[in-house]
Amino acid sequence: MxxxxxxxxxxxxxxxxxxxxxxxxxxxxxxxxxxxxxxxxxxxxxxxxxxxxxxxxxxxxxxxxxxxxxxxxxxxxxxxxxxxxxxxxxxxxxxxxxxxxxxxxxxxxxxxxxxxxxxxxxxxxxxxxxxxxxxxxxxxxxxxxxxLPPASFREWLNIKKGFDVPRYSLKEILSKAFDLTNMYAELHPMWQEYMREGGVLYPESGFYDALDNSTRKVILEDLSALREISVKYETDAFKLLYFIARSAPFEANYSRIAKHLEVSKNMAIRLVEDLSKAGLLISVNPCESLRKEPKLYLTVPLREFFARKGFKVNQGALREEFFVNHLRHYGVCYLKGKRGEKTADFRVREWVIEVGGEGKGRYQKPDYIAVDGLITGKNKIPLFLFGLIY
Missing domain, CATH: 3.40.50.300 (P-loop containing nucleotide triphosphate hydrolases)
Known part of the structure; x- marks a missing residue:
């Protein structure tokens, strides 16, 4: 040379x-x-x-x-x-x-x-x-x-906001919820901001332009390692991400994706698998049977990114997305009962956890309920605490 x-x-x-x-x-x-x-x-x-x-x-x-x-x-x-x-x-x-x-x-x-x-x-x-x-x-x-997954809520606070929050295990989050809530109550209002501009670490100025450019490069360049990328494939990939961003939990199944994109079910499955490998999607499998379809979530902050195109984000999906993004390496799976039967949302190791708003009841009999606010007791855990896990 x-x-x-x-x-x-x-x-x-x-x-x-x-x-x-x-x-x-x-x-x-x-x-x-x-x-x-x-x-x-x-x-x-x-x-x-x-x-x-x-x-x-x-x-x-x-x-x-x-x-x-x-x-x-x-x-x-x-x-x-x-x-x-x-x-x-x-x-x-x-x-x-x-x-x-x-x-x-x-x-x-x-x-x-x-x-x-x-x-x-x-x-x-x-x-x-x-x-x-x-x-x-x-x-x-x-x-x-x-x-290296997207930055957790804890890491985003430390890197972008100047905090020095230590890492906690899931067991500590569940067993010390009252003490941790009192210790970190000031962080609670920031989790919505994290969902908008967390995960990736671009500067605030031009954040969404950088994220847009990054997402396009993942689809056009990174996915080429898996298969040849055509204009149709690129369009379908973006349409799939947009469709999931607009959907409530469990609305985006393979059949609906195929119908929405006007592709075969096999092609819908391939797109989901490719975007999951590329890090843009998170597939959460059922706890009991792999024959059932996965629940699909976006990597933070893609849901809020696509919401800038003019739709209102489903808050239930946003809460679950925050939870899944932080617990996916703990082996999280989703619970699905028989037709008409209500079940809690997720199992993480030996614990069953429901993700919901402050008013979520215990009719679904979870071990813990992850709630929006700062209320603890009766097995309620403030949702933002799960962001301190890694």
Whole structure:
């Protein structure tokens, strides 16, 4: 490679690493990634705007002989990932941080070769559509791949609002609701703002323009890792997201989606699966039978983003979306009774939890009720507390 290109890459790396020092707050995944055994390469996947770039740069700033570059840089367009990393290794860099790695053709094969040569250690970020299982056992045993979900309510408060709220387990939220409510009552009014402008960490100025651009890139570019994207597919993907955003819980089933988009049911299922892999949708499966359809939710803050097109958001869906976004890694599933039978909303591990407004009753016999307000007692838990879990 030309020395001028390498000089430019290194200069850019130094500049952006210095820029990242302006962000002292770290996403929850930082310490977990830092503790991974040096034997492994480290990958971070997630949707655009959740802080993957800053996370990589923060790690690079605490790692010796490190250099950072983005795989979509025009400077390295004529070169393979392998060629770029080998050239940096010759300069003495032993830890290479690569952003947007999925933008480089044959990146998985290049990683395998680099790993086998044991000259450098690679940290990388990529889209949510990256899945090492589909890239073969050779790569999956060499790389620890972690998902960085949208920022939780707690992280958003700490990063964007300057708080220093610690992380709580689900068991602590359920058992210490009264004390935690008194301790954090001032946070309650902010959860609506989080649903509008949380999750992703774009600046307030131009927030929705950035989110719009990000969503389009996920569909047009990131999903191309799964299949060929046509104009019809792109249109259907946006129509599906918009349809779910307008729907109350459980209204968006496969048959209704197929009818609304004028596609087959199989195509509706494929779209849901693709958008789930890309991180824009969350599918919550039933607790009892996988033959029943999933409940579909949007990643925060997409429901409010689509509501800017002129419809009123269903508050029940918004509450459930907040809950699901924060509990999905706890193995949340939804409860569905027989026809005409009322059941609570969700089971999370051994607990049955109903999500509703302040006036929600106990006729559905849940273990706990997640409510809008600040009322505790009789197994009521303020909904916003579930946002402190990760």
């Amino acid at each position: 030309d020395e001028r290109i390498l000089t430019s890459l290194v200069a850019t790396s130094r500049r952006v690493k210095a820029w990242a020092r302006k962000f002292p707050k770290r996403r929850f995944l930082f310490h977990e990634l830092k503790s991974i055994d040096e034997e492994y390469y480290v990958g971070v996947r997630g949707i655009r705007g959740v802080g993957k770039t800053v996370l990589l740069l923060q790690l690079a700033n605490e790692t010796e002989k490190s250099v950072y570059f983005s795989a979509d840089s025009i400077l390295i367009k004529p070169f393979s990932l392998y060629e770029v990393v080998k050239a940096l290794a010759k300069m003495g860099y032993r830890n290479v941080f690569i952003d947007e790695i999925h933008r480089k053709p044959d990146w998985a094969e290049d990683l395998k070769t680099l790993y086998d040569e044991h000259e450098v250690r690679v940290f990388f970020s990529g889209s949510s559509a990256i899945d090492l299982v589909y890239l073969g056992a050779d790569l999956s045993r060499r790389v620890v791949l972690k998902e």
